[in-house]
Amino acid sequence: MMRTIAMIGTGYVGLVNGTCLAHIGHQVQCCDANLDKIELLQQGSIPIYEPGLEALVAENVTAGRLSFTSDIASAIEQSELLFIAVGTPMSETGAADISYVRAAAELIGRHLTVSKTIVIKSTVPLGTGRNVENWIRMAMPDPHIPFDVVSNPEFLREGSAVADFMKMERCIVGAIRPEAAKLVADCFEPLGTRTHFTSPESAEMIKYAANAFLATKISFINAVANLCERYGADVEDVARGIGSDSRIGSAFLRAGIGYGGSCFPKDTHALSWMADQAGYEFGLLKEVIHTNEEQKYMLLRKLVQALGDLHGTKIAVLGLAFKPNTDDMRDAPSLALIPALVAAGAHVRVYDPVAMTEARKWFGNSVEYGTGVYQTISGCDACMIVTEWNEFTSMDLNQVRQLLAKPIIVDGRNCYSPAIMQEHQIEYHSIGRTATVNTEANYNYIVS
Numbered sequence: 001m002m003r004t005i006a007m008i009g010t011g012y013v014g015l016v017n018g019t020c021l022a023h024i025g026h027q028v029q030c031c032d033a034n035l036d037k038i039e040l041l042q043q044g045s046i047p048i049y050e051p052g053l054e055a056l057v058a059e060n061v062t063a064g065r066l067s068f069t070s071d072i073a074s075a076i077e078q079s080e081l082l083f084i085a086v087g088t089p090m091s092e093t094g095a096a097d098i099s100y101v102r103a104a105a106e107l108i109g110r111h112l113t114v115s116k117t118i119v120i121k122s123t124v125p126l127g128t129g130r131n132v133e134n135w136i137r138m139a140m141p142d143p144h145i146p147f148d149v150v151s152n153p154e155f156l157r158e159g160s161a162v163a164d165f166m167k168m169e170r171c172i173v174g175a176i177r178p179e180a181a182k183l184v185a186d187c188f189e190p191l192g193t194r195t196h197f198t199s200p201e202s203a204e205m206i207k208y209a210a211n212a213f214l215a216t217k218i219s220f221i222n223a224v225a226n227l228c229e230r231y232g233a234d235v236e237d238v239a240r241g242i243g244s245d246s247r248i249g250s251a252f253l254r255a256g257i258g259y260g261g262s263c264f265p266k267d268t269h270a271l272s273w274m275a276d277q278a279g280y281e282f283g284l285l286k287e288v289i290h291t292n293e294e295q296k297y298m299l300l301r302k303l304v305q306a307l308g309d310l311h312g313t314k315i316a317v318l319g320l321a322f323k324p325n326t327d328d329m330r331d332a333p334s335l336a337l338i339p340a341l342v343a344a345g346a347h348v349r350v351y352d353p354v355a356m357t358e359a360r361k362w363f364g365n366s367v368e369y370g371t372g373v374y375q376t377i378s379g380c381d382a383c384m385i386v387t388e389w390n391e392f393t394s395m396d397l398n399q400v401r402q403l404l405a406k407p408i409i410v411d412g413r414n415c416y417s418p419a420i421m422q423e424h425q426i427e428y429h430s431i432g433r434t435a436t437v438n439t440e441a442n443y444n445y446i447v448s
């Protein structure tokens, strides 16, 4: 059944959900406190790079199912379901900052004059659903009007967000009243997805536990990769070998320079903070975070091993976004690596297929901005691959060798086989595949 929906917060999650909910038949108003964002959307442009999204927005706006407004109060008054999809960034303590959620809840409260259902899409600490209920009620002109607060966490990945919504693997609905849970689940019914009905707290925990588990897989394989280097094993073979055991699964076993993005770093910290608050020592999670922090500098160590002192060197960095197919640079490994290269005295030229505008906000004049793969690496002493964009995984290696002043590639994403690099006479350093220490020394303890 078609529902009227107000999406409060039109960022990655709000824009994707608002658009996709409109596409499956609902009447959606996307609102945001950022007036520039709304204006841009009203003019037919979208503020983020997300494959397939711009066309889907246009299609649904034309069909009259999707609109954008900065008049959040009116959107609240006109809609049956109010989705909260505002940011919950990491605060200085590591906790999730839920001030934007509170502001949205209070605004809802001020305009709640008939019964409605409030759906929390944002990733929020356990117990926030109950707080949202209180914040709304305290702001209501008539606090006797009944309403429901339902937790419905989001699992989309940037770069494949539209497909993740349309082929949703599961829908989590955490509610107190079964009628409210059914109302929310029914919104996603056209997708034919499996719905898990839980308590609000369990739904909130499912989101954090899912992200923490995936982050654990990545830190685990990165630690194994570091050990592979010490014993001459190949982490790609190891990942394939363990991943084909269905109990382990092959996903999220790509070794690299650590996870980044707007979710894993902040959500692992937030869960760790929640554990501390509860007096529970979640040492495993703390180690996952620590391993990831260390891994971000792995590429720098390999570069220093290859070049020695970086002072006065020219280094090309390919890939700035935290993963391919997005321009999002929140907590991207490039944000740790590039300032460290600059601090070590290197002249850094950077390039990313879509994140250049975003990169200028972070790096200003501290780096040079390239215009394409080959122009970026030209004359450099080494090339570093930080994000596995297609452009970087399919380079013409003959040209690369000719253009680099020294034929050295330090690859944080294992985009090439060491054998191919050897064929092209390029010195190649990747993650978990090349022995960095005397493996014979390591084997000694086995034979002795």
Ligand code: NAD
Pocket: 008, 009, 010, 011, 012, 013, 014, 031, 032, 033, 034, 037, 072, 085, 086, 087, 088, 100, 103, 104, 121, 122, 123, 124, 154, 155, 156, 157, 158, 262, 263
């Ligand atoms: P975002 O920063 O891209 O967007 C948040 C938007 O909310 C911004 O446009 C901001 O202007 C707006 N906003 C803030 N306060 C507001 C208010 N009071 N009223 C109206 N608008 C307001 O954030 P995001 O990446 O979309 O994440 C949103 C939430 O979803 C977070 O809790 C995040 O953890 C979670 N999440 C994100 C992803 C992802 O891949 N980005 C995936 C799953 C879950």
Ligand code: UDX
Pocket: 154, 155, 156, 157, 158, 159, 211, 214, 218, 251, 252, 253, 254, 255, 256, 257, 258, 259, 260, 261, 262, 263, 264, 322, 323
């Ligand atoms: C993640 C979750 O996957 C998604 O369910 C949640 O809703 C939001 O957070 P996202 O951050 O968009 O999605 O991207 P994801 O594909 O999960 O990658 C996160 C980071 O992990 C990236 O930096 C990526 O490079 C890294 N990664 C991922 C690895 O290093 N190795 C892997 O095997 C997989």
